[in-house]
Amino acid sequence: MTDVDQLIAKKVADRYLKREVLGEGTYGVVFKAIDTKSGQTVAIKKIRLGKQKEGVNFTALREIKLLKELQDPNIIQLIDAFPHKGNLHLVFEFMETDLEAVIRDRNIVLSPTDIKSYLQMTLKGLAFCHKKWVLHRDMKPNNLLIGPGGQLKLADFGLARIFGSPDRRFTHQVFARWYRAPELLFGAKQYGSGVDVWAAACIFAELLLRRPFLQGNSDIDQLGKIFAAFGTPKASQWPDMIYLPDHVEYQYVPGQPLKTLFPMANDDALDLLSKMFAYDPKARISAQMALQHRYFTSGPPPTEPALLPRPPPKRESIDSKPPSEGGGGGGGPTVLSPSKKSKRVMPHQHDHGTETSGPAPMSLDFSVFAARPPARPTINRFRIIYNFKLLCNVADRSHLKRKLDLEFQIPEED
Numbered sequence: 001m002t003d004v005d006q007l008i009a010k011k012v013a014d015r016y017l018k019r020e021v022l023g024e025g026t027y028g029v030v031f032k033a034i035d036t037k038s039g040q041t042v043a044i045k046k047i048r049l050g051k052q053k054e055g056v057n058f059t060a061l062r063e064i065k066l067l068k069e070l071q072d073p074n075i076i077q078l079i080d081a082f083p084h085k086g087n088l089h090l091v092f093e094f095m096e097t098d099l100e101a102v103i104r105d106r107n108i109v110l111s112p113t114d115i116k117s118y119l120q121m122t123l124k125g126l127a128f129c130h131k132k133w134v135l136h137r138d139m140k141p142n143n144l145l146i147g148p149g150g151q152l153k154l155a156d157f158g159l160a161r162i163f164g165s166p167d168r169r170f171t172h173q174v175f176a177r178w179y180r181a182p183e184l185l186f187g188a189k190q191y192g193s194g195v196d197v198w199a200a201a202c203i204f205a206e207l208l209l210r211r212p213f214l215q216g217n218s219d220i221d222q223l224g225k226i227f228a229a230f231g232t233p234k235a236s237q238w239p240d241m242i243y244l245p246d247h248v249e250y251q252y253v254p255g256q257p258l259k260t261l262f263p264m265a266n267d268d269a270l271d272l273l274s275k276m277f278a279y280d281p282k283a284r285i286s287a288q289m290a291l292q293h294r295y296f297t298s299g300p301p302p303t304e305p306a307l308l309p310r311p312p313p314k315r316e317s318i319d320s321k322p323p324s325e326g327g328g329g330g331g332g333p334t335v336l337s338p339s340k341k342s343k344r345v346m347p348h349q350h351d352h353g354t355e356t357s358g359p360a361p362m363s364l365d366f367s368v369f370a371a372r373p374p375a376r377p378t379i380n381r382f383r384i385i386y387n388f389k390l391l392c393n394v395a396d397r398s399h400l401k402r403k404l405d406l407e408f409q410i411p412e413e414d
C-alpha cells in the first residue's frame with residue numbers, strides 16, 4: 001500500500017468503534033463494532049492476509065466487490081471492506097443468532113410452519129445466489145445467521161475462493177462433511193448448484209429431527225450413512241456416478257422409507273425432501289423449483305419471520321452502549337478485552353448408525369442437546385463461477401485496482 005492508501009485506510013478504520021470479540025473463525029477474528037457514521041451495529045471480520053505482502057490482490061478485490069453487490073433480504077450484507085494494519089476488514093450487518101442455536105435450543109419448539117419458514121428463507125437466499133451464478137459450497141446451520149427481525153440470511157461465503165483454503169484442524173472438516181453432497185464425496189471436480197441444495201436438504205432434515213441427520217466420521221463413512229438412509233444408488237438412478245474420480249462400489253443396501261426416517265413430516269415435506277436428496281445432481285430439484293413445490297404453496301403458510309421462535313440474542317454485549325456513552329476512547333477504534341470465545345461442548349456422540357437404522361426421535365432428546373455442540377467450522381467457500389477474465393478485460397489493470405480499492409473505502413466526510 002502506498003502512503004496515500006494507508007491514510008485512506010486509517011480514516012475508514014477510524015469510522016468503526018470496536019467492541020467485543022464475537023468469535024474466531026477459519027479466517028480470523030470477528031468483532032462487534034459501531035459504525036460512527038450511521039450509528040449502526042456491525043460485525044467486522046478481520047482477515048489475516050498473512051504472507052500476501054502486497055495486500056489484497058486484484059482478483060480478491062474484484063470478487064469482494066461482487067459479493068458486495070450480492071444484495072438480497074436473505075443474504076448477509078457486506079457493507080464495506082477495507083485494509084488496515086496488514087489485515088483486510090470485511091464489515092457485515094450485525095446478526096443476533098444463527099440457525100444452529102435455534103435447532104439446539106431445548107426450550108424452543110419448532111412447529112411445521114416454523115420449519116417451513118426457515119427452509120423457505122434458506123432456499124430464497126440460495127435461489128438468489130444461484131441466479132447470479134454464485135455457489136455457497138459451505139451451507140450449514142451456523143452459516144445461516146438470524147437478524148433481530150427473525151430474518152434468516154446466508155453468511156460466510158466467498159472467503160476460501162478469495163483467500164485460499166487455510167490449513168484446517170481436523171474438526172474444521174468434520175461438521176462441514178455432514179452437509180456434503182455425494183458427488184463431492186466421490187471427488188467431483190466439476191459440480192454445480194446441486195451441492196447447495198443437498199446441504200439445504202440436510203438442514204431441512206436437521207430442522208425436522210433437531211439433530212444433524214447424517215453424521216459421518218470420514219468421507220467413506222459419510223457416503224455409507226447416506227446410502228444406509230436412501231439406499232445404494234443404482235446406475236439407472238445416477239448414470240454418471242461411476243465416472244467420478246473417487247467412485248468406489250458400495251455393497252447394495254436398500255433405502256428406508258422416508259416416512260420412517262422422518263415420522264413427523266407430512267407428505268409434501270417428504271416429497272420435497274426426496275427431490276432435494278436426489279442422488280443425480282442433474283435430477284436434483286433446484287432451489288428455485290423447490291420454492292414452487294406444493295410444500296410451500298399449499299397447506300398452512302410459513303410463519304412470519306418476526307414470529308419465529310428464537311433463542312435470546314447470543315451476541316448481547318454487556319458493554320454495548322453507543323459510542324457517545326463511552327468505550328470508544330479518544331474517538332479512534334478501541335478494542336475491548338476480547339471476551340473468551342464461548343466453548344461449545346460436544347455432546348456424547350450418539351451412535352452414528354441410529355439416525356439411519358432406526359426411527360428418528362420424535363421429540364427432543366435432552367441428554368443429547370443439553371450441551372451445545374462445538375462450533376462447526378466452515379470451509380467458507382462461495383464459489384464464484386463468473387468468468388472473471390471476461391469481466392476484467394481492462395487495459396489498465398493498476399488503474400482499475402486503485403478504483404476498486406477506493407470503492408471499498410468510503411472516506412469520512414469531515
Ligand SMILES: Nc1ncnc2c1ncn2[C@@H]1O[C@H](COP(=O)(O)OP(=O)(O)OP(=O)(O)O)[C@@H](O)[C@H]1O
Nearest residue numbers: 022023024025026030043092093094095375377378
Ligand atoms: N454478521 C455477524 N453478526 C454477528 N455475529 C457474527 C457475524 N458473522 C460472524 N459472527 C460470529 O462470529 C463468530 C466467528 O464467525 P466466523 O464466521 O468467522 O466463524 P465460524 O462460523 O464460527 O467458524 P468457521 O469459520 O470455522 O466456520 C461466530 O460466533 C459467528 O456467529
